[in-house]
Amino acid sequence: DGQSALSELVRVRQRCGAHTYNSICLCLSEVDHDLRKELMKKRRRSDQERRFRAFPSMEQSALKEYEKLESRTRRVLSNTYQKMIHSVFLDDCIPSGVKYLINRLLVLIEKPSLDPIYIGLLGSTGAGKSSLINAIIQQAMFLPVSGENTCTSCIVQVSSGCCECFEAKIHLLSDQEWKEELRNLTMLLHRTQELRGEEAGDGDSDDAVEEATWRLQMVYGPGAERRRYEDLLRTKPKGKIPTSRVITLKAEEVTARLFSLFFIYLREREREWTIDKCSVIWVVSDIESAAGGRAHEDLLNESLRACQRGFCRDIALVVTKTDKLHLTEYLRERKMGNQDVRNQHEAVFQRNEMVKLQRRRILQEKLKRKLSADSKVLEASDLVYTVSAQEYWQQTLLTEEETEIPKLREYIRKRLLDKKRRAVTKYVIEAFGLLLLTDSFNLAESLSNEHLTMSGLRQFVERKTELLEKAIEQCFAHIERPLKEGVQVARTSYRRILGACLVRSRGNQGLHQTLKAVCLNNGVYASRTLARIDLNEAISQPIYDQIDPVFGGIFSDRKPTGCALMPHIDAFQYSLQEKMAEIGARHGWKHDSYKKSFLIQEISAILGDLEGYILRRKRRIYQAVTSSVQNDLKSCYEEAAQITGKKACERMKDVIRRGVERQVAEGMFERAQERMQHQFQQLKHGITEKVKGSIATMLTLASSQGDGLYKELADISSEYKAMERLHRSLAEVAENAQLRRSMQDFLLGRSPNKAAP
Numbered sequence: 001d002g003q004s005a006l007s008e009l010v011r012v013r014q015r016c017g018a019h020t021y022n023s024i025c026l027c028l029s030e031v032d033h034d035l036r037k038e039l040m041k042k043r044r045r046s047d048q049e050r051r052f053r054a055f056p057s058m059e060q061s062a063l064k065e066y067e068k069l070e071s072r073t074r075r076v077l078s079n080t081y082q083k084m085i086h087s088v089f090l091d092d093c094i095p096s097g098v099k100y101l102i103n104r105l106l107v108l109i110e111k112p113s114l115d116p117i118y119i120g121l122l123g124s125t126g127a128g129k130s131s132l133i134n135a136i137i138q139q140a141m142f143l144p145v146s147g148e149n150t151c152t153s154c155i156v157q158v159s160s161g162c163c164e165c166f167e168a169k170i171h172l173l174s175d176q177e178w179k180e181e182l183r184n185l186t187m188l189l190h191r192t193q194e195l196r197g198e199e200a201g202d203g204d205s206d207d208a209v210e211e212a213t214w215r216l217q218m219v220y221g222p223g224a225e226r227r228r229y230e231d232l233l234r235t236k237p238k239g240k241i242p243t244s245r246v247i248t249l250k251a252e253e254v255t256a257r258l259f260s261l262f263f264i265y266l267r268e269r270e271r272e273w274t275i276d277k278c279s280v281i282w283v284v285s286d287i288e289s290a291a292g293g294r295a296h297e298d299l300l301n302e303s304l305r306a307c308q309r310g311f312c313r314d315i316a317l318v319v320t321k322t323d324k325l326h327l328t329e330y331l332r333e334r335k336m337g338n339q340d341v342r343n344q345h346e347a348v349f350q351r352n353e354m355v356k357l358q359r360r361r362i363l364q365e366k367l368k369r370k371l372s373a374d375s376k377v378l379e380a381s382d383l384v385y386t387v388s389a390q391e392y393w394q395q396t397l398l399t400e401e402e403t404e405i406p407k408l409r410e411y412i413r414k415r416l417l418d419k420k421r422r423a424v425t426k427y428v429i430e431a432f433g434l435l436l437l438t439d440s441f442n443l444a445e446s447l448s449n450e451h452l453t454m455s456g457l458r459q460f461v462e463r464k465t466e467l468l469e470k471a472i473e474q475c476f477a478h479i480e481r482p483l484k485e486g487v488q489v490a491r492t493s494y495r496r497i498l499g500a501c502l503v504r505s506r507g508n509q510g511l512h513q514t515l516k517a518v519c520l521n522n523g524v525y526a527s528r529t530l531a532r533i534d535l536n537e538a539i540s541q542p543i544y545d546q547i548d549p550v551f552g553g554i555f556s557d558r559k560p561t562g563c564a565l566m567p568h569i570d571a572f573q574y575s576l577q578e579k580m581a582e583i584g585a586r587h588g589w590k591h592d593s594y595k596k597s598f599l600i601q602e603i604s605a606i607l608g609d610l611e612g613y614i615l616r617r618k619r620r621i622y623q624a625v626t627s628s629v630q631n632d633l634k635s636c637y638e639e640a641a642q643i644t645g646k647k648a649c650e651r652m653k654d655v656i657r658r659g660v661e662r663q664v665a666e667g668m669f670e671r672a673q674e675r676m677q678h679q680f681q682q683l684k685h686g687i688t689e690k691v692k693g694s695i696a697t698m699l700t701l702a703s704s705q706g707d708g709l710y711k712e713l714a715d716i717s718s719e720y721k722a723m724e725r726l727h728r729s730l731a732e733v734a735e736n737a738q739l740r741r742s743m744q745d746f747l748l749g750r751s752p753n754k755a756a757p
């Protein structure tokens with residue numbers, strides 16, 4: 001009954017951890033009604049249809065097959081899990097091996113089906129981002145702006161899939177972050193008011209002041225800019241701020257008003273969160289600015305930095321508004337006659353090709369310089385897209401194909417399909433490995449430990465781990481020289497860089513309060529209208545210029561280049577798996593063939609997880625130089641931010657200059673160098689510790705029968721067989737997809753209409 005089941009749950013929870021407990025609750029609450037099942041099935045089917053509606057039928061079939069495979073695997077895991085829980089339900093002491101299995105099963109059962117693919121759209125205001133998204137999702141979701149207002153200047157996360165309509169999520173600042181922001185904004189404004197009498201002309205109509213005023217008014221209403229920090233803290237904002245700090249907007253709710261109200265809550269940190277999470281970045285630029293405006297270059301550099309720091313593996317330039325072309329001007333500029341280009345359509349077409357050629361070459365060179373020469377990003381054939389969102393709807397000048405919106409859609413679909421395929425393959429393989437081991441627990445023989453010891457497997461692993469550590473050390477050593485050289489360059493160029501940041505052609509006009517905002521924000525300031533200012537990043541740039549290609553090389557994909565890290569981990573995995581197979585063959589490892597296979601699978605799982613860990617650490621390593629510089633200059637920024645009175649702007653600059661001088665003399669760049677080296681060491685340490693720990697657990701588990709950890713579990717042979725079948729169908733699903741693709745290529749090759757839907 002419910003009561004005793006609950007007290008049992010508490011007991012099991014104490015032994016296995018909260019994870020298990022939560023899931024048992026789920027199992028108990030699951031009422032197995034046929035009707036409910038039928039309803040679920042129907043819902044799943046219509047949900048699938050909705051989610052896959054953007055895919056052509058061939059891709060839909062592949063996606064459905066993968067989904068089916070995944071949900072069946074999940075069901076087998078669930079059944080196994082329930083049986084396992086049943087067999088240990090009344091035990092006082094659950095062997096650690098069984099605990100490990102139960103928790104691994106749970107992790108796999110609860111694993112989300114597919115993480116979203118984040119595509120970041122970076123572009124100046126009015127570049128055409130909203131219009132582009134609308135065209136891609138074929139919905140008028142965002143309101144494009146007339147050019148007067150900025151609307152999408154905030155972090156929005158557009159997603160489709162699990163719900164009826166498209167959603168946009170806006171991530172707001174936390175309470176604490178907003179308080180900090182509010183303090184800086186009020187401090188900036190009140191200093192300005194105090195200054196007005198003393199320093200007329202020094203800081204009129206400053207961008208930072210306007211921005212701060214606008215922000216406060218947007219949240220608290222007119223007059224807020226004159227109120228004190230404590231007073232505003234007690235005031236309720238005009239709009240409703242959700243406690244979750246995430247606003248989810250459905251397609252029909254999206255209005256410009258909402259965006260403008262809330263984006264004030266967004267800031268620097270959030271900006272990086274978007275960017276760094278993205279696996280794809282599209283730098284959006286209209287046809288007129290793509291030829292190299294300052295903002296465009298800044299965004300491109302920002303994207304490249306994100307590629308180094310974060311998860312991004314793909315960058316493309318999306319040139320918008322390609323329909324905008326004045327034919328007579330175009331012909332005149334290119335000294336062409338009407339015979340060469342007969343009409344607007346041909347001119348647009350010709351210009352698109354030209355823009356693509358030029359921009360691709362420039363982008364490739366930039367990428368080569370910044371990322372390692374073997375980076376996968378460089379191999380992408382479509383580095384530049386020339387699109388027209390307007391023509392996508394109107395089709396007066398260009399056909400739908402020619403607007404290149406379908407091309408971008410296809411790109412997204414391909415990525416999604418590919419991600420699904422890889423995720424399900426990994427999932428099924430991992431599940432199979434786990435079932436192999438669970439089933440083998442019920443074998444009567446207990447030979448494993450002896451085998452493992454006799455075969456010298458443990459020593460082999462230890463030796464290989466040491467070798468891996470050395471290889472990582474050698475791989476990270478590649479950064480030493482450029483890092484050192486970067487420090488030399490930084491030492492000789494910081495005065496010039498700082499000078500350029502602190503001087504404006506029109507004097508101190510408009511600079512004073514911006515500088516104050518920079519100082520209040522530890523050297524960083526991002527406004528709506530100006531290019532982002534980051535003094536720490538600017539001073540550190542010479543170091544990044546030197547290390548960038550090597551850094552990119554170390555964290556590049558699996559290509560076996562001189563300094564890449566991942567091939568060493570792959571080689572380690574391969575040598576371990578080969579050893580398992582060899583031991584199995586040498587010892588005629590009949591009884592334990594299950595475990596041998598499990599060990600092989602488990603090694604892939606352990607080392608697969610390592611990749612995510614490395615990617616997460618990479619960000620901290622890359623940021624180490626700028627963070628260290630920022631940390632060293634903190635007190636100098638604080639001092640400068642306090643300055644008021646006559647000639648305050650000049651005095652602030654002076655404090656910053658002197659502060660930087662002092663810190664450089666005291667080894668600021670050398671400390672930044674050490675900080676990065678230290679972060680690399682931490683990563684090396686983390687990798688080896690993780691490998692050692694996980695492999696030790698795995699070997700203990702494999703030999704647990706011999707260690708008295710064995711426990712007779714429920715019979716899961718039927719689940720094992722089902723899993724074996726699912727594992728086999730992996731290859732079938734992949735073959736089917738390949739077959740369908742070949743068939744489509746064949747049909748398209750012969751069809752007069754090549755442009756398939």
Ligand SMILES: Nc1nc2c(ncn2[C@@H]2O[C@H](COP(=O)(O)OP(=O)(O)OP(=O)(O)O)[C@@H](O)[C@H]2O)c(=O)[nH]1
Pocket residue numbers: 123124125126127128129130131132143144145146147149150151152153320321322323324387388389390391
């Ligand atoms: N001719 C032409 N105009 C376009 C096209 N795409 C967008 N526009 C116009 O450009 C202006 C800005 O477009 P948005 O999509 O709002 O630009 P945005 O990048 O989202 O702007 P923010 O929200 O301020 O960041 C609007 O007036 C659009 O109608 C296009 O393909 N062709």
